[in-house]
Amino acid sequence: MPQSIPEPEFDELYRELILDHYRNPRHSEPLADADVVAEGYNPLCGDEVELRIDFKNGSVSDLSFGGRGCSISRASGSIMTDLVIGKPVADVRKLSELFNKMMTDPEAEVPEELGDLEALQGVAKFPVRVKCATLAWHTLEDGLKQRDEGGHAVRHEE
Amino acid sequence: MTIDTKRIREDFPILKREVHGKPLVYLDNAATTQKPQVVIDALVEYYSSYNANIHRGIHALAEEATGKYEATRQKVADFIGAPDASNIVFTRNTTESINLVAQAWGRKFLSAGDEIVLSTMEHHSNLVPWQILAKEKGLTLRFIDIDDDGQLVAADIERYIGEKTKLVAITHMSNVLGTINPVREIADRAHQHGALVLLDGAQSVPHLPVDVQELDCDFLAFSAHKMLGPTGVGVLYARKELLEEMDPFMSGGEMIRRVELEESTWNDVPWKFEAGTPNIGDVCAFSASLDYLSDLGMENVRAHEIELVQEAVRRLQNVPGITIYGPESAASKGGVVAFNIEDIHPHDLGTVLDRHGVAIRAGHHCAQPLMKRLDVVATGRASFYVYNEPTEFDALIEGIEAAARLFRAPVHTGA
Numbered sequence A: 001m002p003q004s005i006p007e008p009e010f011d012e013l014y015r016e017l018i019l020d021h022y023r024n025p026r027h028s029e030p031l032a033d034a035d036v037v038a039e040g041y042n043p044l045c046g047d048e049v050e051l052r053i054d055f056k057n058g059s060v061s062d063l064s065f066g067g068r069g070c071s072i073s074r075a076s077g078s079i080m081t082d083l084v085i086g087k088p089v090a091d092v093r094k095l096s097e098l099f100n101k102m103m104t105d106p107e108a109e110v111p112e113e114l115g116d117l118e119a120l121q122g123v124a125k126f127p128v129r130v131k132c133a134t135l136a137w138h139t140l141e142d143g144l145k146q147r148d149e150g151g152h153a154v155r156h157e158e
Numbered sequence B: 001m002t003i004d005t006k007r008i009r010e011d012f013p014i015l016k017r018e019v020h021g022k023p024l025v026y027l028d029n030a031a032t033t034q035k036p037q038v039v040i041d042a043l044v045e046y047y048s049s050y051n052a053n054i055h056r057g058i059h060a061l062a063e064e065a066t067g068k069y070e071a072t073r074q075k076v077a078d079f080i081g082a083p084d085a086s087n088i089v090f091t092r093n094t095t096e097s098i099n100l101v102a103q104a105w106g107r108k109f110l111s112a113g114d115e116i117v118l119s120t121m122e123h124h125s126n127l128v129p130w131q132i133l134a135k136e137k138g139l140t141l142r143f144i145d146i147d148d149d150g151q152l153v154a155a156d157i158e159r160y161i162g163e164k165t166k167l168v169a170i171t172h173m174s175n176v177l178g179t180i181n182p183v184r185e186i187a188d189r190a191h192q193h194g195a196l197v198l199l200d201g202a203q204s205v206p207h208l209p210v211d212v213q214e215l216d217c218d219f220l221a222f223s224a225h226k227m228l229g230p231t232g233v234g235v236l237y238a239r240k241e242l243l244e245e246m247d248p249f250m251s252g253g254e255m256i257r258r259v260e261l262e263e264s265t266w267n268d269v270p271w272k273f274e275a276g277t278p279n280i281g282d283v284c285a286f287s288a289s290l291d292y293l294s295d296l297g298m299e300n301v302r303a304h305e306i307e308l309v310q311e312a313v314r315r316l317q318n319v320p321g322i323t324i325y326g327p328e329s330a331a332s333k334g335g336v337v338a339f340n341i342e343d344i345h346p347h348d349l350g351t352v353l354d355r356h357g358v359a360i361r362a363g364h365h366c367a368q369p370l371m372k373r374l375d376v377v378a379t380g381r382a383s384f385y386v387y388n389e390p391t392e393f394d395a396l397i398e399g400i401e402a403a404a405r406l407f408r409a410p411v412h413t414g415a
């Protein structure tokens, strides 16, 4: 890390955990024959997200995350895959809700369930970057809705 | 080099400030430029010594303000080689100038089946107003594409400008690629087919010598804030006959001659297009920016930016994983360098550079179709002006190197 960057908010934005997920994204290999494919797009900054989701017995059994975007959007999606795989859909929805809440309040206590997502709390202090962090989650929500409605593919636009 | 940046920098108070503890390196001039003290003083002088509404009062202040406002109109005309001050309409910005033409000329004179020729490198300002008009009137939009060097494809110019073309609306200089387009040739071809030419001069007028009679354009739009002037002032140049036959854009006070309850008649041009109290203070201050640039000489400004672009490209070329967009030759390019660096998203780069005191632009630069054409989601962009000097690129390169250390996966060298 360059020593020339002392400001606290900057370190809060680019936490080591975020950089690690950005450099080495988890579950980035696209799932073949996924049950639902959800694409997300933010025309303002050009971020693109592709989620491929498999379901089994009411849970998210597997999930891949791909696309193009900045470190914040990539890290957010990568951490999401780690957290969500194996969880019942209802729990995933709850996580999404908690995450969105965290992104609107940089001072609030971070609930334990959010695990590594806590690393993204500093993003809430950079209003222009919040959408980078939430795109993957909004796309996931659309993917879950799509499953409920019996569809296969969905496209979300911020 | 006849531009003495050491002396020029003394004129710009903002260049003395620090950002995050580092000297400010301002490389976002295509978005807006900084203002010299003389412009700031002119603004203060207006409000502290001759503030009044224009064209109405019969008192001394109103006369002074009107005199200064109208003298600035003449100065603008001289700056771009317009035949007369009446060719110059003051607006809020380039965007409003283009909308004025779309509404006041396009709505009146265009009809279903007519074609407007644009290019894939247009700023949204010179695209969206035509999309709206096309929808309303049933017009067809044609797009001249760019080649791999970021230049307009000559075959497309020939193919699309033809019998059905009523208007060619094109940027003189791209705000992303920096490409300086062959607008005189385009104007010649358009006029052969009876079409008019609107130039988006938002980037060209601040950075190149521009003469509307030499370029033979029918409309030219630009913004004061991109040429050392205040925000809130734009210019529309148009040929006088066109202004006379166009409908008003907005209506109300100032733009009328006689008003009766049921009907009104319009003021002479250009006032017909300046409804309500205009931005008097900023127009008067704009006068000082025009003087400043004229004293430097636009030929010299251009020569200075060619040197800066050459040096910036020379330094940036050595950055591992960099792609630079736009013409390779600095002679075909204004003072703009757009680029991407592998593994580093432009927004992340912009955030890191900001910590080094370096202001660049990161994003789509209001040119989403161009981003799509280049197959990128966004780019970084460094853009220059009269006060920039090659030594400032040290901070730019340092910041880029810091970003690379931050965002690149460490190279695993095996055993």
Ligand SMILES: Cc1ncc(COP(=O)(O)O)c(C=O)c1O
Residues within 6 Å of the ligand: B030, B031, B093, B094, B095, B096, B123, B125, B126, B171, B173, B174, B175, B200, B202, B203, B223, B366
């Ligand atoms: C080529 C070009 N056209 C139009 C504009 C719009 O200018 P303004 O925002 O001043 O209306 C800009 C600048 O943003 C530009 O670079």
